[in-house]
Amino acid sequence: MKSNNRYLGALILAPLIIFIFLGGIWLKGLVAFLSILGIYEFYKVIKVKEMKPIMSMGYILLFCYYLSGNNFQILSYIIIIGMAVLLCFPVINTKYTFIDSAMTMVGFIYVGVFFSLIFLVNEMKGGNYLVWLIFLASFGCDTFAYYSGKYLGKHKLCPKVSPKKTVEGSLGGMIGSAVICGIFGFVISRYAHVNVIPLWNYVLIGLLCGVFSQFGDLVASSIKRYSEVKDYSNLIPGHGGILDRFDSILFSSIVVYFYLTLAFMIIK
Numbered sequence: 001m002k003s004n005n006r007y008l009g010a011l012i013l014a015p016l017i018i019f020i021f022l023g024g025i026w027l028k029g030l031v032a033f034l035s036i037l038g039i040y041e042f043y044k045v046i047k048v049k050e051m052k053p054i055m056s057m058g059y060i061l062l063f064c065y066y067l068s069g070n071n072f073q074i075l076s077y078i079i080i081i082g083m084a085v086l087l088c089f090p091v092i093n094t095k096y097t098f099i100d101s102a103m104t105m106v107g108f109i110y111v112g113v114f115f116s117l118i119f120l121v122n123e124m125k126g127g128n129y130l131v132w133l134i135f136l137a138s139f140g141c142d143t144f145a146y147y148s149g150k151y152l153g154k155h156k157l158c159p160k161v162s163p164k165k166t167v168e169g170s171l172g173g174m175i176g177s178a179v180i181c182g183i184f185g186f187v188i189s190r191y192a193h194v195n196v197i198p199l200w201n202y203v204l205i206g207l208l209c210g211v212f213s214q215f216g217d218l219v220a221s222s223i224k225r226y227s228e229v230k231d232y233s234n235l236i237p238g239h240g241g242i243l244d245r246f247d248s249i250l251f252s253s254i255v256v257y258f259y260l261t262l263a264f265m266i267i268k
Helices: 002-013 016-022 024-047 055-067 072-092 098-122 132-152 167-191 200-227 242-267
Strands: 156-158 162-166
Touching: 016 024, 024 055, 024 098, 024 200, 024 242, 055 072, 055 098, 072 098, 098 132, 098 242, 132 162, 132 167, 132 200, 132 242, 156 167, 162 167, 162 200, 167 200, 200 242
Parallel strands: none
Antiparallel strands: 156 162
């Protein structure tokens, strides 16, 4: 039954690939939708530990950010002004604390801003191809880490956060991510003539994503462990919630976005 649920969940996720191919406003709409669902899941999970995130403010911040066109300069104003407003809530209503204010902002940045990087990568030069690095690195790392850990794993990586993960699995995930991204870079450079960055950059991006996507997985696990819940939600059968499925992707998006931003600045 569990296996069938995973196949059903995969079928539900499959149409998302279409939005990545379409790019533009379609991908932006998808990312915004996932952000809304993800923020809700995050706030719901931390409420288990009697925190009281100010959910309405989280969504207002997200709305303002997308209204700005996902502009990072305006984002800095949104964060500063938003944090100032959030810190006033415990004064106006004592049922809230400064921790509730802080966690409201964490939810906005961790989910809303991180998710938006997928769309922002797509908007870069050659982005309709480069955006796939985020997903290939994450899924490649997950797959190679799983099999490396299953057949070679002996030493625990972070037993208090995720008991099943091993050092061998982690190394396998990093190598797998680097190899897959390197192959992808070779293919699009040679056959799609996307030569925006030298080939070795794809391998390095894959390696970095292999490291940080695992941190993304562990961060999500640490939050769930703290709140003592198994999944963020039951939205995707066999996969849990949006944050269960996209935890590593969120951190891979950070690596790809900032690496390419820095690379393009150097190339110019």
